[in-house]
Amino acid sequence: MFQRFTQICAAGAVLAAATAAGAETEVPFALDWKFEGPAAPYFVAVDKGYFTDAGLSVEIAAGQGSLDAIPKVATGAFPVGFADINSLIKFLDQNPGAPVIAVMMVYDKPPFAIVGRKSLGVEAPADLEGRVLGAPPPDGAWAQFPIFAAENDLDTDAITVEPVGFPTREPMLAQGEVAAVTGFSFSSYLNLVRLGVPEDDISTILMADHGVDLYGNAIIANTEWAAENAELLTGFLGAVVKGWADAIADPAAAIPSLIERNPAADAELETRRLQLAIDANVATDYALANGMGGIDADRMANAIEQIKLTYEFQNAPDMSLYFTDAYLPGAEMRMLK
Known part of the structure; x- marks a missing residue:
């Protein structure tokens, strides 16, 4: 059923429609939520030309929850998105073969x-x-x-x-x-x-x-688009890291990029929101030591076991279906400080 739905959506999908604009490839990016403080690093990457340097023209779309981007990316409506990896795991169990996978962990400690x-x-x-x-x-x-x-x-x-x-x-x-x-x-x-x-x-x-050993939100990608655009995806992820590194170095300086897209936002409040996300979720000991984006295999295995406590898998869980580090830039390019 999902495969048929994908075929129906494909005619208008960005998967087929992402095209080169001059020297840049258009890559729409589906966020999980509204334009608030934790979205600022992505706009920093736009405004400082990090995406442009990677040959990309990135348009960022707001979302309606941490599950929202998963079907958008799986159908090809967006080549990349930002979503809860635990919900992605369940989605892939319920829709075997759906072309979507996590490619970079952002919330190493979930919020x-x-x-x-x-x-x-x-x-x-x-x-x-x-x-x-x-x-x-x-x-x-x-x-x-x-x-x-x-x-x-x-x-x-x-x-x-x-x-x-x-x-x-x-x-x-x-x-x-x-x-x-x-x-x-x-x-x-x-x-x-x-x-x-x-x-x-x-x-x-x-x-x-309080005992929950799960990961949080990750950058997800349509696997068919990723296979055809591996270098672009790696460039996209590298630009995301740069945006986050800048925001970590100076959160207040990142907020004007957000306010430009959401003028109704309170700059002081959103600076605090971004700082909370940095301190508790992004700049963890693991991410600071190993670079942003990767996962620990043992921890992920334990997370899957925790999901089993309350969710009955229809298919045998397979970590390789949920996350890949194949498109990540080298660790030295992913250091946050």
């Missing part, structure tokens, strides 16, 4: 979190029992909640889960309609601050600090 309010009684995982948890169904953090619950021996029957939309998630928590929400740590936390919730009343429970 999946439970964000609650201390005044509503939520400071630790066990505090969720007997309370209402707001969770958007397409949310990447919600997708990992069963693993988090299993690792922390939570009685899920004692947790009332309220499906919420992304636009209403933090407002409902700010108004006390739910006691906590699932979300990305840097997004939900600062959205609550913007809504006037005192920072000392906000509790951020990072799943990665």
Whole structure:
């Protein structure tokens, strides 16, 4: 069924339509979310000519959640995107042979979190029992909640889960309609601050600090496009690293590139959001020591075992179907500092 859908989409797909514009090849890039602080490094790479230097003309499109880019890239509508690798693993299990794979890890430590309010009684995982948890169904953090619950021996029957939309998630928590929400740590936390919730009343429970050994979001690519454009993809990934390295060196200097695309954004707030993502998710000890983009095979194997705790694979898991380092620039080109 997926293969037939791909054929239907192919006529208008960027996979077939990505063409050279002068000396540059057009490469649309599908983000996972709105243009917020953590998107700034990609715009830095545009504005500083890093993509141009690699022979690319990159147009960046906003997304609607960490699962959003996966079908866009798998159908060829976008050659590259940014998505949660755990959701990608499940997608590939459910759609064997779909032409999509992760090619560079960005969130070495995932931002999946439970964000609650201390005044509503939520400071630790066990505090969720007997309370209402707001969770958007397409949310990447919600997708990992069963693993988090299993690792922390939570009685899920004692947790009332309220499906919420992304636009209403933090407002409902700010108004006390739910006691906590699932979300990305840097997004939900600062959205609550913007809504006037005192920072000392906000509790951020990072799943990665409570037994969840998963990876987070990665650059994903359409495998058919990648096979035909290997050098372009490596150039794209190298430009992404440069954008992130610049943002890590000076987060505030990266934000004007974001504000140019999202003038309604609060520069100070988005600088903080970017800094949170850098500190907690991107510039990890592993990434700083080994360069951005790679994975540890043992950790990935353990992550797959954790996914098995709450997800029944239809096919035997195969790490090589989910991630490849074949298109990464050399390690010396991926150092962040």
